[in-house]
Amino acid sequence: MVRERLARSSVGIAGLGGLGSNAAMALARAGIGRLVLVDFDVVEQKNLDRQAFGLGQVGSKKTTAMAENIAAVDPDIKVELHDLRLEGGRMEVPFTDVDVVVEALDSAETKAVFIEEILLKLPKKPIVAASGVAGYGKSEGIRLRRTGNLYLVHDDDAPSSDDAVLLAPRVGLFAHMQANTVLEILLEGSDGD
Amino acid sequence: MGIKVNTKPVDWVEGETVTQLLSRMTYTFPLVVVKIDGEVIPKSEYPNTYIPDDSEVEVIHLISGG
Numbered sequence: 001m002v003r004e005r006l007a008r009s010s011v012g013i014a015g016l017g018g019l020g021s022n023a024a025m026a027l028a029r030a031g032i033g034r035l036v037l038v039d040f041d042v043v044e045q046k047n048l049d050r051q052a053f054g055l056g057q058v059g060s061k062k063t064t065a066m067a068e069n070i071a072a073v074d075p076d077i078k079v080e081l082h083d084l085r086l087e088g089g090r091m092e093v094p095f096t097d098v099d100v101v102v103e104a105l106d107s108a109e110t111k112a113v114f115i116e117e118i119l120l121k122l123p124k125k126p127i128v129a130a131s132g133v134a135g136y137g138k139s140e141g142i143r144l145r146r147t148g149n150l151y152l153v154h155d156d157d158a159p160s161s162d163d164a165v166l167l168a169p170r171v172g173l174f175a176h177m178q179a180n181t182v183l184e185i186l187l188e189g190s191d192g193d
Numbered sequence: 194m195g196i197k198v199n200t201k202p203v204d205w206v207e208g209e210t211v212t213q214l215l216s217r218m219t220y221t222f223p224l225v226v227v228k229i230d231g232e233v234i235p236k237s238e239y240p241n242t243y244i245p246d247d248s249e250v251e252v253i254h255l256i257s258g259g
Contacts, residue, residue: 115226116226120233130259133259148231152253155256161256171259
């Protein structure tokens with residue numbers, strides 16, 4: 001029952017950095033039927049300390065590189081790519097027909113604008129966001145806060161990425177907590193078998 | 194007379210806008226999403242939106258990194 005429901009579900013991911021690339025892989029492995037991936041950027045070697053790409057993908061668009069990595073795990077997953085920078089005022093456009101949106105952007109200001117736009121323009125859409133991923137350790141400080149349709153994986157005591165390093169373990173924890181929360185939303189009311 | 198900000202009791206100030214409340218609470222605009230009694234307030238409305246007495250304000254603070 002769980003697998004059938006996930007195969008019928010769709011998830012949109014805004015940003016394919018440390019959060020988005022790892023959340024996308026987790027959701028792909030969990031068997032989400034359709035993933036909508038949005039990013040404007042290109043894979044750089046320095047991204048490989050935390051992002052789910054390989055050396056052979058340096059220089060490729062993140063969207064196409066992610067589609068390759070998903071296809072390598074499960075070629076049946078439908079992947080819709082939007083190679084664009086999300087612009088304030090029309091940020092919700094790629095996500096109108098997905099079941100859940102994942103906020104996986106970088107700067108706090110862009111996160112705030114994106115979350116606000118999704119909540120205002122797609123008021124019924126669940127959005128799973130993340131805040132405070134920089135640094136290492138302090139796993140016990142990572143929490144999930146829910147307010148209406150906003151689910152925020154956060155550590156309010158964490159430093160900004162302007163002041164602290166971003167590394168795979170902690171970014172991965174947040175990305176997987178986001179993906180895990182997505183499953184909880186999609187499977188609400190399921191008996192879990 | 195009082196409001197709650199992120200579940201914490203805070204004095205209500207007559208005629209205070211969202212912008213003024215954020216400044217009083219030392220939150221960093223524009224790195225926040227604000228809800229009053231469950232309703233999202235667009236950033237453009239912060240200077241024109243007054244905090245009602247007895248209201249519950251949520252300030253969701255975002256930290257960079259992704």
